[in-house]
Amino acid sequence: MQKKLSSASSRQQPVTRPAGKIWDIPLRLFHWLLMLAVIGAIASGKTQNWFWHEKMGLTVLGLIGFRLIWGVVGTRYARFSSFRLMPRHVIGYIRSRLAGDKTRSPGHAPTGAWATILLLAVLGGMASLGTMAHNDVLFEGPLAATANGYGAGEFSDTATDWHNALEPILFAVLAAHIVALLMYRLWLKINLVPAMVTGGEDKSPKPFSKTHQITGVILLLAMIAAAQCLGLIGERYYF
Ligand code: HEM
Numbered sequence: 001m002q003k004k005l006s007s008a009s010s011r012q013q014p015v016t017r018p019a020g021k022i023w024d025i026p027l028r029l030f031h032w033l034l035m036l037a038v039i040g041a042i043a044s045g046k047t048q049n050w051f052w053h054e055k056m057g058l059t060v061l062g063l064i065g066f067r068l069i070w071g072v073v074g075t076r077y078a079r080f081s082s083f084r085l086m087p088r089h090v091i092g093y094i095r096s097r098l099a100g101d102k103t104r105s106p107g108h109a110p111t112g113a114w115a116t117i118l119l120l121a122v123l124g125g126m127a128s129l130g131t132m133a134h135n136d137v138l139f140e141g142p143l144a145a146t147a148n149g150y151g152a153g154e155f156s157d158t159a160t161d162w163h164n165a166l167e168p169i170l171f172a173v174l175a176a177h178i179v180a181l182l183m184y185r186l187w188l189k190i191n192l193v194p195a196m197v198t199g200g201e202d203k204s205p206k207p208f209s210k211t212h213q214i215t216g217v218i219l220l221l222a223m224i225a226a227a228q229c230l231g232l233i234g235e236r237y238y239f
């Protein structure tokens with residue numbers, strides 16, 4: 001019946017199938033909230049505003065937690081299984097770009113997929129280590145006491161060192177992220193940013209379901225809330 005209808009309508013006018021999106025709403029929300037929380041965590045860390053540092057850092061932790069789950073149960077291009085990570089993918093991709101290929105295909109390019117993994121790893125590492133770090137005065141991550149006193153012994157000192165050591169690495173990865181976007185823009189004449197705002201346009205298969213996306217947004221908010229609950233552990237001093 002559906003086939004008949006569509007062939008009948010195709011005789012009158014060309015069938016215009018609604019285009020799907022590349023990035024779903026939860027993933028876009030994740031990206032821009034992550035950007036704000038990371039900027040907030042860096043600014044508050046540098047100015048030693050520990051109250052906000054805890055809030056921003058834990059928000060990053062919750063967001064990364066969300067992304068790891070969404071990488072498994074999310075929509076098509078958000079899934080880690082859609083990432084093309086093999087050396088042959090990366091080399092093939094770079095070769096095709098150097099040979100003058102300026103096309104845009106939906107989802108992360110192999111280099112972008114690696115950059116995503118690197119960003120998630122550095123931020124996830126920094127945020128989890130932060131929960132066990134201390135500032136040599138009264139402020140410490142909510143799990144530092146556990147790490148120091150009852151659990152992993154002196155690990156809080158190590159966590160603090162690693163938390164600080166990851167800082168220049170984070171700055172380098174963030175700089176690479178921005179340089180890569182600029183290179184796409186200036187060299188390949190591809191602006192990747194609007195798709196992270198509007199979702200972009202994927203001409204091939206069916207659009208994402210509303211329920212799936214709403215579930216994603218609820219999951220994202222729940223993960224942020226759960227991470228903030230860590231801040232309720234122990235007595236908190238922000239000096
Ligand atoms: C990805 C998220 C995070 C980023 C980007 C971040 C970044 C920073 C930065 C830039 C500093 C200042 C280091 C310096 O003095 O140069 C810092 C210090 C610190 N952060 Fe974070 N942080 C994050 C998450 C967290 C979390 C979740 C906590 C705990 C709730 C935390 C606890 C601390 C502590 C205790 C210090 C003081 C370390 C010291 O004095 O050596 N951080 N962080």
Ligand code: HEM
Nearest residue numbers: 031034035038039067107108109112116119120192193196
């Ligand atoms: C603290 C700053 C930032 C962080 C931590 C960050 C993090 C990330 C991460 C983790 C991804 C991968 C998305 C995924 O999970 O699949 C990504 C992708 C992306 N980001 Fe950022 N980002 C930052 C700043 C920016 C800025 C300032 C822009 C542009 C104005 C931007 C534009 C994009 C775009 C367009 C993509 C998709 C790239 C592609 O098509 O492969 N980001 N970013």
